Amino acid sequence: MFAEIFSFAYQFADVFAFLILAAAGLAIVFGMMGVINMAHGEFIMCGAYVTVGLVHAGLPLVLAQALGTLAAGVVGVAVEWTIVRKLYKRPLDSLLATWGLSLIVTQGMLLIFGSSLAGIGTPQGSFSIGAYTFSTYRLVLFGCALAVLAVIYLVFMRTRFGIHARATMQNASIAQATGVRVGRVYALSFGLGAALAGFCGAMYAPTMTLMPTMGAAFLIESFVTVVVGGANVLLGTAPAGVVLAVVRTALNGWGGQIIGQIGMLLAVIVVIRLLPEGLSGWLARRTR
Amino acid sequence: MNAAAPLLRTTGLSKRFGGHTAVSEVGIDIAQGEIHCLIGPNGAGKSTLFKLVVGMHEPTAGRIEFQGRDVTGDRPFRRVQQGMSIKMQTPSVFRELPVRQNLHIALQHHVRGAELAREEDRLLELLDLARDQAKPAGALAHGQQQWLEIGMAIALRPALLLMDEPTAGLSPEETFRTGELIRELNAGGMTVLAVEHDMAFVRQIAQRVTVLHFGKVFAEGSIQEIVADPRVAEIYLGKTQ
Amino acid sequence: MLKLINGSQTLGATRAFWLPFVAVVAAMLVYPVFADAYSVGNMAYLLLWVFMAMGLCLVWGYGGILSFGQTLFFGIGGYGYGVLAINLGGESATTVLALALAILASGAVAAVLGYFMIWGRIGGVFFGIVTLSSTLVLAFFLGQTAGPEWRVGEARLNGFNGMKDMAPLNVPWFGGEPLYFEGVPLYYLVVGLLLVVYLGLRILLNSRFGHVVVAVREDPQRAELLGYDVRKYQLATFVIGSMLAGLSGVLYTSWGQFITPASVGLPAASMPIVWVAFSGRSDLTATTVGSFLVLWTFQALTVHSQQAALLLMGAMLLATVMLAPQGFVIGMVQLVRGVFAPRRRREAATAMAEEGGS
Numbered sequence: 001m002f003a004e005i006f007s008f009a010y011q012f013a014d015v016f017a018f019l020i021l022a023a024a025g026l027a028i029v030f031g032m033m034g035v036i037n038m039a040h041g042e043f044i045m046c047g048a049y050v051t052v053g054l055v056h057a058g059l060p061l062v063l064a065q066a067l068g069t070l071a072a073g074v075v076g077v078a079v080e081w082t083i084v085r086k087l088y089k090r091p092l093d094s095l096l097a098t099w100g101l102s103l104i105v106t107q108g109m110l111l112i113f114g115s116s117l118a119g120i121g122t123p124q125g126s127f128s129i130g131a132y133t134f135s136t137y138r139l140v141l142f143g144c145a146l147a148v149l150a151v152i153y154l155v156f157m158r159t160r161f162g163i164h165a166r167a168t169m170q171n172a173s174i175a176q177a178t179g180v181r182v183g184r185v186y187a188l189s190f191g192l193g194a195a196l197a198g199f200c201g202a203m204y205a206p207t208m209t210l211m212p213t214m215g216a217a218f219l220i221e222s223f224v225t226v227v228v229g230g231a232n233v234l235l236g237t238a239p240a241g242v243v244l245a246v247v248r249t250a251l252n253g254w255g256g257q258i259i260g261q262i263g264m265l266l267a268v269i270v271v272i273r274l275l276p277e278g279l280s281g282w283l284a285r286r287t288r
Numbered sequence: 289m290n291a292a293a294p295l296l297r298t299t300g301l302s303k304r305f306g307g308h309t310a311v312s313e314v315g316i317d318i319a320q321g322e323i324h325c326l327i328g329p330n331g332a333g334k335s336t337l338f339k340l341v342v343g344m345h346e347p348t349a350g351r352i353e354f355q356g357r358d359v360t361g362d363r364p365f366r367r368v369q370q371g372m373s374i375k376m377q378t379p380s381v382f383r384e385l386p387v388r389q390n391l392h393i394a395l396q397h398h399v400r401g402a403e404l405a406r407e408e409d410r411l412l413e414l415l416d417l418a419r420d421q422a423k424p425a426g427a428l429a430h431g432q433q434q435w436l437e438i439g440m441a442i443a444l445r446p447a448l449l450l451m452d453e454p455t456a457g458l459s460p461e462e463t464f465r466t467g468e469l470i471r472e473l474n475a476g477g478m479t480v481l482a483v484e485h486d487m488a489f490v491r492q493i494a495q496r497v498t499v500l501h502f503g504k505v506f507a508e509g510s511i512q513e514i515v516a517d518p519r520v521a522e523i524y525l526g527k528t529q
Numbered sequence: 530m531l532k533l534i535n536g537s538q539t540l541g542a543t544r545a546f547w548l549p550f551v552a553v554v555a556a557m558l559v560y561p562v563f564a565d566a567y568s569v570g571n572m573a574y575l576l577l578w579v580f581m582a583m584g585l586c587l588v589w590g591y592g593g594i595l596s597f598g599q600t601l602f603f604g605i606g607g608y609g610y611g612v613l614a615i616n617l618g619g620e621s622a623t624t625v626l627a628l629a630l631a632i633l634a635s636g637a638v639a640a641v642l643g644y645f646m647i648w649g650r651i652g653g654v655f656f657g658i659v660t661l662s663s664t665l666v667l668a669f670f671l672g673q674t675a676g677p678e679w680r681v682g683e684a685r686l687n688g689f690n691g692m693k694d695m696a697p698l699n700v701p702w703f704g705g706e707p708l709y710f711e712g713v714p715l716y717y718l719v720v721g722l723l724l725v726v727y728l729g730l731r732i733l734l735n736s737r738f739g740h741v742v743v744a745v746r747e748d749p750q751r752a753e754l755l756g757y758d759v760r761k762y763q764l765a766t767f768v769i770g771s772m773l774a775g776l777s778g779v780l781y782t783s784w785g786q787f788i789t790p791a792s793v794g795l796p797a798a799s800m801p802i803v804w805v806a807f808s809g810r811s812d813l814t815a816t817t818v819g820s821f822l823v824l825w826t827f828q829a830l831t832v833h834s835q836q837a838a839l840l841l842m843g844a845m846l847l848a849t850v851m852l853a854p855q856g857f858v859i860g861m862v863q864l865v866r867g868v869f870a871p872r873r874r875r876e877a878a879t880a881m882a883e884e885g886g887s
Contacts, residue, residue, distance in 0.1 A: 087850070
């Protein structure tokens, strides 16, 4: 009996981790700047490729993952500076520009690296409960998702950057008038979003085949979580992750992956219909 | 049809936004064929009342009847189709589209083809916008945009024309011309309900006046009665509740 | 009604436009006389995508609704035709029925999806996200239908291997044998349909409907306050545009007797956006001409390297947004006009000075 319950909880944790890790970076960029970063998948891919490349070069996994995350963050800052910065008041245009960038990067990577790269194995380690065996690494991923939420909370609530960032999110022109360097906040936020995406890629790299188009596998889930969560990362992303993970786990168990995905899509449509500002908008209203 | 039935009647109309009551238990009657002005200090709820009448807000309580029918649940487009037309407080025209096309979109409800083109010309002349007809509406001066929006509103040939501050930002001469236009339209059968701050303009056009204060009807009567009422002056000067 | 072919919503109304137009159409009609069979078939292939582009132009350029779902409806049209053609037998009138029903199916799905989104007040970027997600879900679904149990009647979906063996469009013809729309007949069918759709859209856009669609794009609240049910116009626009994508899908499947999930998912889903954004979504003719040019360029490059071609598409999209948001084709038209207009203004100014001076 316990084994069944644990198995369900494990699957929930697995889906929850995927949603949070995939969506966190996108949520920050969207919440901060209203930008839908269609190249989000490519930052994930960047983190994964750098990680795997470094592991093949001899670095230990954890160090490689840290550097993969960092690499994605740096690239993010560069992208913000050259492209995204010019498109802030134009949400649809920034969507299109980042989509163009996404095409350039994936096809460029295909040209340079070919269609797949030798991967690295999932770190060994499993445990059993009852008749079920579970991979330890996926629990690590769950831990990482919780860590990401904690880090976001700490950064935005406890650091000076966080205060500036929240002020900018509320009202950028007033924040600027009080001395906040809004341009720098945007650049760092985009970089943070890209780094979180890179972190997702770095952590999932050992579990996936490496392809330049691997970012696409995270797209639907990250979009859906961000839309359901709403613009406030602190308030919305985690609850959205919980709700969607429950829906997904239940539907996966009932009908398989495809039913799970369709279910998520329907969940998005229903949520947008009932709560146009996502869960964070609804929660913010309730607590007022 | 009862000839005395009002064209527009609100009963117990209220609107609350969170903790703030913008409109409270407002009951007004607008008779067919009259020019009625709605005045009151800032924040009295006049624009909110307008938006309730045309359907842009849903009332918290109360009823709205137009031409004898209950329209409280009707969407704005349906009320417009039944004969309402509104000119908003901030100029609401299609800024990127040429002036002529703005009028075209309003006029095409009633006319087509060559007659439509003639009506466009006629309105452009009336609004003194013929020279600027190819310009995007957003490039017009503020006063011209007001006039354009008025033109679009009357192009619908409404039974009831709602105007939220039609003379805001207009010169005295433009204000006077607007007043003359409204009186002409009224002589042709159009009922007009206007929110206004410019008392000279109110005196020029109004037959009946309703005063709103803190979302409630404070006073109501002919323009002479209202002007002579000392309480009305006081609420403008902020002395009493 | 024919008068509406010219109007304020579409560029090109004078003889300076229509004479070259007639010349181009004439050239297209005699093309098969001079070109070899392969080129004719290839030209039909390039042209059949233009319907999808025109549909997106209507929905996005004129309607202001950013839909990433064109390949979703392309897929429904294409797979729908395949399923119906295979199950109905593929002889003559049944393929025409298959064409009609497949297009109607894409319209029906668009109506349902559009209804939920539009009445649910989903707009802007969210509309794009939901349509993109729907497209990716369909692509994902079709991708895992490789097993023999995945079939509709007799038609196997076949996963990534693609659905095949459906009959091409054919109609009963004089002399017993049906006329198969392949090669030259298909070319003429596509050209004919293009003319009809192009002129039909011009009429639609310059009509009352078209003016309302543009008004809704510019200021939905103002449009509603002028007495128009904004939601109905948005839904109608979305359904028409999506059905045009479905038409492209049907013609594609008939052309190659083959369709795969790759036509639905990424990067295929990006292509209509690139064509239409690059050409200039706010005008029908710009989109039609520009999309064809981009398609032709893409094909020329794909021969050498598909990745390079797609990379160029991405670069074109980025360049359009950063440098010429109104579209490069429209930008060029304005440039050309600008070259001629200053001269006219100078001449007018000189004339006025001569009259007034003394």
